[in-house]
Amino acid sequence: MISDPHPPYLHPPYASTVLRAPSQHLVAAKLDPEAVELVDPVYGHQTVADLDHDLTRRHEGEPLGERIIVTGRVLDEDGRPVRRALVEVWQANAAGRYSHDLDRHPAPLDPNFTGFGRCLTDDEGRYRFVTIKPGAYPWRNHPNAWRPAHIHFSVFGTQFVQRLVTQMYFPGDPLFAHDPIMGSVPDPSSLIATFDLATTEPEWALGYQWDIVLRREA
Numbered sequence: 001m002i003s004d005p006h007p008p009y010l011h012p013p014y015a016s017t018v019l020r021a022p023s024q025h026l027v028a029a030k031l032d033p034e035a036v037e038l039v040d041p042v043y044g045h046q047t048v049a050d051l052d053h054d055l056t057r058r059h060e061g062e063p064l065g066e067r068i069i070v071t072g073r074v075l076d077e078d079g080r081p082v083r084r085a086l087v088e089v090w091q092a093n094a095a096g097r098y099s100h101d102l103d104r105h106p107a108p109l110d111p112n113f114t115g116f117g118r119c120l121t122d123d124e125g126r127y128r129f130v131t132i133k134p135g136a137y138p139w140r141n142h143p144n145a146w147r148p149a150h151i152h153f154s155v156f157g158t159q160f161v162q163r164l165v166t167q168m169y170f171p172g173d174p175l176f177a178h179d180p181i182m183g184s185v186p187d188p189s190s191l192i193a194t195f196d197l198a199t200t201e202p203e204w205a206l207g208y209q210w211d212i213v214l215r216r217e218a
Contacts, residue, residue, distance in 0.1 A: 006186075013180035015141045048086070053119035055089075055131040063113035065094025065132035067205040070168070070193065073125040074155055074212045081125025082214060086156040089129055090116040096135030096149075105137050130205065136175060148175035148182070155212060168193050168210050 011017050051057050056067060070089075074082040092098050092115060095107040099114040113132060121127050134149045150167045157163065169182070169192045182188045192210075199207025 007181075007184035011180065011184035013142075014184055015180075017184075048118055048120055052117055053127075053129050055091075055113065055115065055117045055129065057130075058114060058117075059112040061112040063093070063110050063132050065110075065113075065135075067130070068133050069128065069130055069199055069201065069205050069207040070151065070210065071126065071128040071199055071207070072193075072210040072212065074121050074127060074214065075125055077213060077215050081121070081123065082155075083121060083123055083125060085121045085125070085127075086118065087121060087127045087212075088116070088118040088154040088156075089131070089151050091131065091151045092134040092137055094132050094135050096137035107135070107137070133170070133206075136173075141180065146175055146178070148173040148179050153212065155214065157214075164212070164214060166212070167191060170208070171195055 008017075056063055074085050074087065076082060090098075092103075093107075093110045093113045095110070097103055097105050097107040097109055099109060115131075115134075117129055117131065119127050119129065131151070134151060136146050136149050139145050139147050148169055150169045153164075153166050153168055155164045155166075167181075169176070171192055171194065176182055176188070182191065185191060193208040194210070196207045196209040199209060201207070
């Protein structure tokens, strides 16, 4: 059993952690929860629209690439479902490019895919997204560095300051052994989705299952 599943703040092979990891001991501070809520964005449940979970239906045309279904459950560490949690995803398109001004990777943009979505978990803690399988992309961390295909996930708790940001990967990717971000995680297998034929819809989309387990506050 791995005592701490989180990666260290400083992991030199992941070059940007050298610049942003804290170099001094953390200082405990007591914040007024109401004051924090006043200055942070408010994500009301009413902002989640019916099609926000389907990243393939946000534009007039069909996006390019392999359509997939990604689903799973958000659970606490005792296996209980986390109901009505806000789950957000963002990702590169099938060519490995983000719809973002700072992404200069010379791969084509897809006018019918912007790569973000959101949903609320149901009574069983389940989320479900329909999207396009993202492509790998270069990221200049080290010579000939490429990120494995992945989807970014964000899970909010009952307050804005309660947030988990993580990544989901696809099974069998040959880039796993070369990715220092995965190498920083004590148990990288926990980040890899499972292909699931029961989730797959015939002649339409392949299916993947991936559960997110949240640890209770210490």
